[in-house]
Amino acid sequence: MALDYEFGEQGDQLRSLLRQLIAERIPAGYLGAFSEDPEDLAIAQRFCKELAAKGLLTLSWPKEFGGQDGTLWDQTVVREEMWAHHEPRGAQYMGLNWVGPAIMEFGTAHQKATHLPPLAAGERIWCQGFSEPDAGSDLFALSTRAVPHADGWRISGQKIWTSYAEMADYCFLAAKVPGADGPGSISIFLLPMDREGIEVRPISSMLGPHHLNECFFDNVWASPDEVLGEIGQGSAIIRSSLAYERVGIARYARCDRLLSLVARALEDDADAVPAALRARWSRALIKVRTARLLAYRCVAAQERGDKSASATMASVARIAVTQCDQEVAETLFQLLGPGVLQARGPDAPFFGAMEDHWRYAQASTVAAGAIEIQRETVARAVLGRPEVPRRATGA
Amino acid sequence: MDLALPEVAEQFALSAERAIVALGGLELARGAEADPARRADVLLGALDALGVPDLDPRADLESAATAAELVRIAGRYVVPFPVVGYVMAGPGGVPAALASAPPLCVDHGDLFARWSVCDFSGTSTEARPAGAPFSSRLAPFVTPLEAVGPPKGGHEGDVALLCTLWASYLLGVAEHALELAVAHVKGRVQFGRPLAELQSVRFEIADATVAVDGLRELVRFTLWRVAQAKEEALADALAARLGALDVTKPVLRVAQQLHGAAGLATEYDISVLVRHVQPALRLPVDSDAMSDIVFGALGTHGFATLFPLHSTEAGRSE
Numbered sequence: 011m012a013l014d015y016e017f018g019e020q021g022d023q024l025r026s027l028l029r030q031l032i033a034e035r036i037p038a039g040y041l042g043a044f045s046e047d048p049e050d051l052a053i054a055q056r057f058c059k060e061l062a063a064k065g066l067l068t069l070s071w072p073k074e075f076g077g078q079d080g081t082l083w084d085q086t087v088v089r090e091e092m093w094a095h096h097e098p099r100g101a102q103y104m105g106l107n108w109v110g111p112a113i114m115e116f117g118t119a120h121q122k123a124t125h126l127p128p129l130a131a132g133e134r135i136w137c138q139g140f141s142e143p144d145a146g147s148d149l150f151a152l153s154t155r156a157v158p159h160a161d162g163w164r165i166s167g168q169k170i171w172t173s174y175a176e177m178a179d180y181c182f183l184a185a186k187v188p189g190a191d192g193p194g195s196i197s198i199f200l201l202p203m204d205r206e207g208i209e210v211r212p213i214s215s216m217l218g219p220h221h222l223n224e225c226f227f228d229n230v231w232a233s234p235d236e237v238l239g240e241i242g243q244g245s246a247i248i249r250s251s252l253a254y255e256r257v258g259i260a261r262y263a264r265c266d267r268l269l270s271l272v273a274r275a276l277e278d279d280a281d282a283v284p285a286a287l288r289a290r291w292s293r294a295l296i297k298v299r300t301a302r303l304l305a306y307r308c309v310a311a312q313e314r315g316d317k318s319a320s321a322t323m324a325s326v327a328r329i330a331v332t333q334c335d336q337e338v339a340e341t342l343f344q345l346l347g348p349g350v351l352q353a354r355g356p357d358a359p360f361f362g363a364m365e366d367h368w369r370y371a372q373a374s375t376v377a378a379g380a381i382e383i384q385r386e387t388v389a390r391a392v393l394g395r396p397e398v399p400r401r402a403t404g405a
Numbered sequence: 406m407d408l409a410l411p412e413v414a415e416q417f418a419l420s421a422e423r424a425i426v427a428l429g430g431l432e433l434a435r436g437a438e439a440d441p442a443r444r445a446d447v448l449l450g451a452l453d454a455l456g457v458p459d460l461d462p463r464a465d466l467e468s469a470a471t472a473a474e475l476v477r478i479a480g481r482y483v484v485p486f487p488v489v490g491y492v493m494a495g496p497g498g499v500p501a502a503l504a505s506a507p508p509l510c511v512d513h514g515d516l517f518a519r520w521s522v523c524d525f526s527g528t529s530t531e532a533r534p535a536g537a538p539f540s541s542r543l544a545p546f547v548t549p550l551e552a553v554g555p556p557k558g559g560h561e562g563d564v565a566l567l568c569t570l571w572a573s574y575l576l577g578v579a580e581h582a583l584e585l586a587v588a589h590v591k592g593r594v595q596f597g598r599p600l601a602e603l604q605s606v607r608f609e610i611a612d613a614t615v616a617v618d619g620l621r622e623l624v625r626f627t628l629w630r631v632a633q634a635k636e637e638a639l640a641d642a643l644a645a646r647l648g649a650l651d652v653t654k655p656v657l658r659v660a661q662q663l664h665g666a667a668g669l670a671t672e673y674d675i676s677v678l679v680r681h682v683q684p685a686l687r688l689p690v691d692s693d694a695m696s697d698i699v700f701g702a703l704g705t706h707g708f709a710t711l712f713p714l715h716s717t718e719a720g721r722s723e
Binding site for chain 2: 289388
C-alpha cells in the first residue's frame, strides 16, 4: 500500500500509553529536568526507571541488549511524545538514542556488559565530549590529546558546550592520539566523570542551568578497556553514532503541542487576533506539518536502509525543523503578548512553557550541527563539493 | 506508514512527461502565445491519448495521486492548457476551476464553453466565457467568465481536490525552476569558478531544496488526507495551496535571480516558467488572502495535527 500516514494500531497504542503515563507521572507545568529545582531531575530519573520497567525506555534496542526490537516508527512515536512533553527522560535520551547503539556496534563484550544494562535500566546519564574552544563545526580540528602511558592512556584537553556534564556518570570523549593526522588520529574513550583530573565548570546561559559546561581533562588516566573500537577509529564511530540520531530531536512535536495549547486557549477569541498574526499562525501550522513530514521521509529512508539518501534527508529535515522551531516560538510570543515573558511557574501563562520554548528555539539552529553545516551538506548533494580555492595563476 | 506514491501514479507521470517533452516541453508555452489555437489542437489529443478523460481523481487515492502527478508534470512545463480543470472534469463532466468573488477569471478559460467554478466554501456554479483572454505577458490566456447557473453548495470535496492538485502543479513548477537554477550555477563561470562554488549561491540552493522537498511531502500527505477524510480535509487542502504558494514564489525568485539578466530573456526557460505560472499563483486569490481563508477553515474544520486544535477534540489526548 502506498501513501499511508497512519502509525497503525501498535503505534497508536504506544502513543496513548505514553500520554497516559506522562499524565499520571509528570506534574502539570513540568518543563524538563534542567532547572534550579533538583526535584525536576529526580522526576526524570524516576520516569526513566518506570519506562525501563515497562520495556519502553529502550523500545527500539535489540532484544539481546534489553530492548524490544521496536520499529523506527515506534521510536519516532517515543521521540515525538517525549519531546512534545518537555523530554521527561531528562538527559538520558542521548545515551538511549546513540551512545548505547554505538557501544552495541563498536564495543567489546566487557564494554557492553558494563554500559548497556545500566542504560537500559534508566540509571545512567552520559555526556558528549566533542566540541572544543577551537573545534566547533570543524570537529576534527579538536586538540584534546590521549598519550600512551605504561598502563593505558593519559588524556589532557578542554571540552566546551558539554550538556549535562555536571550530572553525567560517563563521557563519550573524542581525543587525538599521536602518530596520525586528520580524522584518523581521533579515538573515542568511555570515561567515568568521577575520574581524577576531570573538572566541570558550568557556563551561565540563557538556556538555564545544566545545559552548557566546560570540561577540563588534566592528565586523566584511561585504561585500554575504555577505548571504544580501534585506536584511530573515532571519526568513523562519530559518523556512525550520529547516524543513529539522524533525525535528531522531534522538535516539531513540541511546536505542534504548544500551538495546539494556544489554539484551544484562544478559540473563543480567534477573530480578535490581528489579520497579519492570523496569517502567521496559519503558516506556522503548515511549517510544523512540513517539518514533521520531512522528518518522516528521513525515517522512511533509514527503514529502507538507504544510508546515502537518509544523510541528505536528515540535513533537509534539520533545516526545516530548526527553522520551524524558531518561527513557532516567535508566533507564540506574538499571539500571547508580553505576559509570556514571565518566569516559569504556576502564575505564568502555560506555566512558562512558551518562554522556555523561545529560549530553547534560539539554540536549535546551532545545537548538534549548525544550520550552515546542514546547508552545505544539502548543497553538496545537489551541486557537488566545491573545489579547494585555487591560487591565481599567470600574470 | 508508507510515504511512496502508488506505482501506477509514478508510471503515469513518466508517460505524461515523455508525451509533453515529445510535443516540445516548454516550447508549447512559448508557441501558444503566437498561435493560441494550438493549445487545444495539440494538448487535447495528447491528454486523451494518455487516458486523462477516463481518470477521476474523486474515485480513490490511487486516482487522485495519478491526477496529481499528471498536473505536476503539467506544472513543470507550464503546459498551455487547463490540465487541472480538465482532469477534475472526470468522465463526462465539465472542467472545474477555483473561483472567488466576481469577476470570475480562469486561466485558459476560453478553451471550454462551460465550466464548473467552485469557491473555497464549496459552492459551485456553472459559468461560461464572457470576454477575450487578457493577452498580457503575465496572463496571456486568463479569461473572464460569467456565472450562468444557480449556486449549489456541498462541493467541499471538490474544493479540497482542486487545491491539492493546484499545489501539485506548483510543485512541478518549483521543481523545474530549481533544476534550471542548479544547471545554470553549475555551468556559469564567474571570478574563475562556477557560481555553484560560491557559498551565498550554495546556501540559496540548499534553502530552495529544503522548500521544494517539503512541498513534495506536503502534497503527498494532503492527497492521502483528502482521500481519507474528503470534505473534512478542506482545511488541510487549503493549507496545501497556501504552502505551495509560499514555496513556489521564493523558489522562482531565487532561480530567476541566479540566472542574472539571462533569467529575463524569453530564450531562457526560467523566464517562461515565471511568466506562465503567474495565473496559478494569483487565481482565484493570492497568498495573503489565502492565509485568511485557511485561518477561517481551521476554525470550522479539522486539521491533522499530533495534538488537537479544538477543545472539543481534546478529550481524546493530552
